[in-house]
Every structure is written in structure tokens, then in C-alpha cells.
Amino acid sequence: MTQKTVTAGVILIGDELLSGRTQDTNLSTIAKWLEPLGVQVGEARIVADDADVISETVRSFSDRFDYVFTTGGIGPTHDDITADCIANAFGLGISEREDAIEMLRERYELSELNTARRRMARIPDGASLIKNPVSQAPGFQTNNVFTMAGVPSIMRGMLPDIEHRIKGGAKVYSRTVTAEGIGEGDAAAGLAEIEKAHAGVSIGSYPFFNADLRGVNFVARGRDEAVLDAVERELRALVASIVV
């Protein structure tokens, strides 16, 4: 029985990512966390703090992928507009929720719960909350869209309360063969032949340049580990035939 491929789209929200001021690391964290669950990231977008773009991206990704993950824009300040954009994307209302306020109360005294902090309890109608053990303000799930914090440590803290909601599909395994001192061009023809000979396996070629050293990582990905083992052997033979 062939398992279906389950895919995810990732939306990274925030002007600071586009200015180059902040280096995103959340995509890599999410992708590596999804892999053993049997979910492949199909595309990621880094979008500005622009309500129309966020809503439109959420809508199209929700249609196109099995799961969607957003990071960023759910804090207490005026530039935190993600919750409203999610509500808008699905035509839902949005209001302050008592269960979200209770979570915030684990962190804040009632006197500290000013209007700004209460914004973090505004949740699209019908969404289910995602626990935040790091800073308490919850994320939330709306249909197939999981909305998380942008700060990496807080985002990571939310993943355990998402894991049980994911129904993954076929797992993709990989084998990596590293070849030092050769160029991609030396291996290209053999590489294409090996890929062609093994249906369901894709082979990527990733050159690296460490100061003086050059080399290539060949990464074979596929669902069948026995086939991948055969591919790995053929890749090693190919590399051995080039390095003289």
C-alpha cells in the first residue's frame, strides 16, 4: 500500500526578516521536526507585516498544502497583526478568549494585563489553542493552519502541543555521500544515470567550498530504505571512479 505524500507550507511573517536584520532559523527547525512525522515542506514564504499579503498567503497555502505553519506577529504590539489576518483569511470573527486569558494569568498579575497584553488573547472564532510553556501567550490552530510565535525558543516550545494533531504520510529517508576534491561537473552524468535507474529516488548535488577545500555532498532522498542503500553504494562507486 502506497502512503500518500503529506505536505506543509511555512509562512514566516515580519519586516525584520526581509530587511536582513534578523536571520530566520524557524523554517529549518520546522522542516526537521516535520520530517520524522512524515510531512514534507513544499514551499516557504517570508512576507512583510502587510495584512492583505498575509491573509492572501494563508488562504492560498491552506488550499495548497495539508498543513500550514505561520511564525511571527502574535505579540502585544501594534505591529502584531497575524491573528486578525488569519481570521480574515477564513472569514471568521475574532475576540478575546477566556481560556487564553487564563494562560496569560500564569505569567502576568491581573494589574499587568493591560490592553496591549490582552491583545495576545484575541483568537479567531473556533480556533483551538496551542500551549506555550515558554512565555504562556498561546498559539492557535485554525482549520489546517498552525499559528506560532516568531521568537525561535518560544516557537520550539509550541511544537509538542502540535505534534499530536499531525497525521503524516510516507516518510522520506535520505543518504548522503560526501566527496572531497571533486567538482560537480565530474559526477553529473553518472549522477543522472543513477537517479534514472531508481524510480522514486531524487538525488541532489550540493557543492561546498571551505577555504581551500572543495567538494560535493550528494543527497539521495526516497521512501524505500533498501533502494536508498543500493543508491548509496552506486554513489560511492561513482565517487571512487572519479577520485584518482
Next chain:
Amino acid sequence: MTQKTVTAGVILIGDELLSGRTQDTNLSTIAKWLEPLGVQVGEARIVADDADVISETVRSFSDRFDYVFTTGGIGPTHDDITADCIANAFGLGISEREDAIEMLRERYELSELNTARRRMARIPDGASLIKNPVSQAPGFQTNNVFTMAGVPSIMRGMLPDIEHRIKGGAKVYSRTVTAEGIGEGDAAAGLAEIEKAHAGVSIGSYPFFNADLRGVNFVARGRDEAVLDAVERELRALVASIVV
């Protein structure tokens, strides 16, 4: 006289970025390089090695932004499909070009220029080449789209031969005020007021958590440095009023 805002879209191509195996740094490099040229990155997409998605993304970004930058997928192996996708996006032919072969000849002996390496001289019709002082295989410009290598050191090497082709617009300046030991929620109301009082200035609020330390960076961005200086003073006063 008001200068127009000039924008760029960035397309990062490669399965390895979506699997989390490779951490992108090119977006940040491109954004920081564009800022002093007066170009703002409006959106970035990380797409798979999928010909239809790449072509469609190039087409829509070329319409939507003044400039488009792609990285990745211009090497010699079978998974390097970017040049064909760019040609397809604009309905152009593509063929091996003599001037690109000459660039490759600076690196490779004629006997090393096998079919795979010659792929790197396949350029969409009418495109102008972008010099690659690191590994010689050129990038190219097609209309407003600049196609560059994915390996960061090679990509950076191509930027000098692109700079003279960019006509930037209004420059955006920024001022950062760092506040240790306060939460975003304490500053949110004052922050929104300051932003509202200064047209053309946007203020972002970026919390950080370093082990025990928490704090916020407030980043004001705008085109008028005198206004930004005033905003910076107000932000400092706001922070001083919170830290007691």
C-alpha cells in the same frame, strides 16, 4: 521631491533549503546589500526544484517587484533547472553561449568541459551575463530578473557586477533602541502613539530572550533622518518611563 519606493523580490531555489538541511543566508546578504542602494525587499519565497513553481514565481515576482533576485540551481547537474525555468517564464529560447563558454574556459581545460559543465553556459536568449569571479560560471540578467548561484560565497561574488544595473529609490534609514528587562506589553501603548505621531515612520518591536535576560529592540524605520532622530528620543523617553 519625493523619491519612489523601489522594491525587490527574492526567490531562493532548492529542495535542500526546504528540508532544513541547508540554512539559507542569501536573503539576509541580498537585503543588506540592497538597503544602501535604496531597494527594499518586499517578499521572499523558498521554492522546491519544481520547474512549474519556479517559472510561475519568477513571472509573478517580475510583474510585482522592480527587481527580482534568484539564487540556486545554475550548476552542472541534472537538478540545476533554473536557467530553463527563467527562459520558460519569459517565453524565451535557451542555448549554449560562446561568451559564457569563454568564462568557463578561465577555469576549465577544454578536455574538462564535458556536457555537464557546458550546461552552465546555457543562457536564455537576450540575457546579459553576470561575472562570477569565484568559480567563473556566470549568472545572468533577464529583463528585471537577476539569476545567481546558490553557494553563498559565489553569490556574494556576483553582486559587484549587478550593483551598477540597479536604480534605487528612496533610502530607508533605521534607529534602534534596546531596552533590557522590560516586556513588549509595557511599551505597546506608548509605541503605537509614537508611531502615529510621526507619519512615514514604522516602528517594529522585537523581543529577545538570552538565557535569563529578556528585553526588546525597538526599530524605527523611515526616510527622514531628522524625524527618526526625534522618534529615537521619544523611544528612549518611553523606555526610561518604564524601567523603574
